[in-house]
Amino acid sequence: MINPAVDGLAEHVGTAAACALLGRSRASHYRAKNPPPPRPRTPRPAPANKLSAAERAHVLAVLTSQRFADKSVAQVWATLLDEGTYLCSMSTMHRILREHDMAGERRRQASHPPRTRPELVATAPGQVWSWDITKLKGPERGVYYDLYVVLDIFSRFVVGWTIAAREDAEIAKNLLEHAMGIHGVPEAIHADRGTSMTSKPVAQLLVDLGVARSHSRPHVSNDNPYSEAAFKTLKYAPVFPERFGSLADAGAFAEQFFAYYNHEHRHCGIGLHTPASVHFGTAGQVRAQRQATLDAAYAARPERFGHRRPQAPKLPEAAWINQPSQEALIQTA
Incomplete structure (x- = not known):
């Protein structure tokens, strides 16, 4: 051009x-x-020591025989040489296999079935919970505290949390049991594949209570978005310290933060309501009051809104972990 x-x-x-x-x-x-004229390609002369067609066929038959079918070229070449047989060089064996589209790994390969993608939907509070554990830096290098957090994916309300000096399945089980004693038993609980999440005490508790278990696929953080987002809100807060002086210090901070998060933080994912407002059913009243305020402002000065009536942010109708396909929704309806 x-x-x-x-x-x-x-x-x-x-x-x-x-x-x-x-x-x-x-x-x-x-x-x-003015591109130069193309030069004619002269065919490359066959080398004098090239194997005949019959010899090449014999090499291929040996390489694909039942004895050597799953062995590498180097293994075949060395085995035959130990037996006093030389057919050709290893490079020639590779060329013959390549000509017949048989190059590459000859041994049987391990196959891992694809992990099932978790698909969960919540249309109201109390249906699906998500939980995870994050590390908090202690007073010195190498010292960490484990913060366990359980939240409702529809309302984003933190239904339970605890902090400990280590990760332990019994601590996780007790936290879930305590949260369900206060807020009721959800239909499903989602978590990643950490040792506590897949532990026998936690699994047995959920089985006994009839709660469906859901786990993220390995190395797929997007399968647990609500817990990851809550941890980002925590750690990106301006008041979040670089380190905590003690376990009690970390616990005091977490208590203040989650009280703020549940009752004061306006969450963009739930129409800028607080998690507590959505969780306890007052978000509809709050939205109506917001709309009344906007209607009054519009009535007083419509030109400031471009003569378009403002609308208060709507509440979401559902919260997803990997939105199910329409076919799956129809089947489960």
């Missing part, structure tokens, strides 16, 4: 100046306009 531009500019300033102005090499410009 640049050649016509160079030619058009060259009519006014000359080819050399046009190439300089457009950053085009003169040699490349002339070569593109």
Whole structure:
């Protein structure tokens, strides 16, 4: 595309100046306009020591025999050599296999079935919970505290949390049991595949209570978005310290933060309501009051809104962990 531009500019300033102005090499410009004629390709002569067709067929038969079908070329070559047989070089064996689309790994390969993608939907509080554990830096390097957090994915309300000096399945079980004693038993609980999440005490508790268990796929953080987002809100808060002086210090901070998060933090994912308002069913009243305030502001000065009536943010109708397909929703309806 640049050649016509160079030619058009060259009519006014000359080819050399046009190439300089457009950053085009003169040699490349002339070569593109007058490409050299293609040179005929001469076939490569066959080497004098090339294997005959019958010899190549015999090598292929040996390589694909039941004895050597799953062995590498080096293994086949060395085994035959130990037995006093030399058919050809290893390079020739590779070439013969390549000609027949048999190159590559010859041994049986392990196959891992794809992990099932978790698909959960909540249309009201108390249906689906998500929980995870994050590390908090202690007073010195190498010292960490484990913060356990359980939240409702629809309302984003933190239904339970605790902090400990270590990760332990019994601590997780007691936390879930305590949260369900206060807020009721959900239909499903989602978590990643950490040792506490997949532990026997936690699994047995959920089985006994009839709660469906759901786990993220390995190394897929997007399968647990609500817990990950809550941890980001925690750790990106301006008041979040670089380190905690003690376990009690970390616990005191977490108590203050989650009280703020549940009752004061306006969450963009739930129509800028607080998690407590959505969780306990007052969000509809709050939205109606917001709408009344906006209607009054519009009635007083409609020109400030471009004569378009403002609307209070709507509450979401559902919260998803990997939105199920329409077919799956129809089947489960």
